[in-house]
Amino acid sequence: MAQPKHPGEAPVTIMIDRWERDLILRFGYPFEDIERQLKEAGDADLARVTDSPYWWEQVIVNLGISEREMPEIEADVDLSLGVRTLIERIADHLGLL
Numbered sequence: 001m002a003q004p005k006h007p008g009e010a011p012v013t014i015m016i017d018r019w020e021r022d023l024i025l026r027f028g029y030p031f032e033d034i035e036r037q038l039k040e041a042g043d044a045d046l047a048r049v050t051d052s053p054y055w056w057e058q059v060i061v062n063l064g065i066s067e068r069e070m071p072e073i074e075a076d077v078d079l080s081l082g083v084r085t086l087i088e089r090i091a092d093h094l095g096l097l
Contacts (some may be wrong), residue, residue: 027066
């Protein structure tokens with residue numbers, strides 16, 4: 001089993017598009033630095049977001065919880081697919097897949 005990742009690890013940068021940004025802000029409950037970077041992107045098509053793998057993993061966990069527990073996501077196939085795809089994309093960037 002992989003060792004847990006800690007905030008001191010080398011940062012990972014992920015390009016996040018508008019749809020993904022909305023999903024993270026709405027359902028991923030991002031921590032301060034990721035949230036700030038997403039909001040600073042404003043109306044840009046892409047946001048370049050950099051943080052420790054640990055904090056990206058927290059976004060994955062939070063998206064997964066939202067996916068399982070929010071009827072709003074369950075009821076909307078596009079939203080459900082978007083959240084699942086985003087979870088997998090972030091996990092892939094972290095080398096978890």
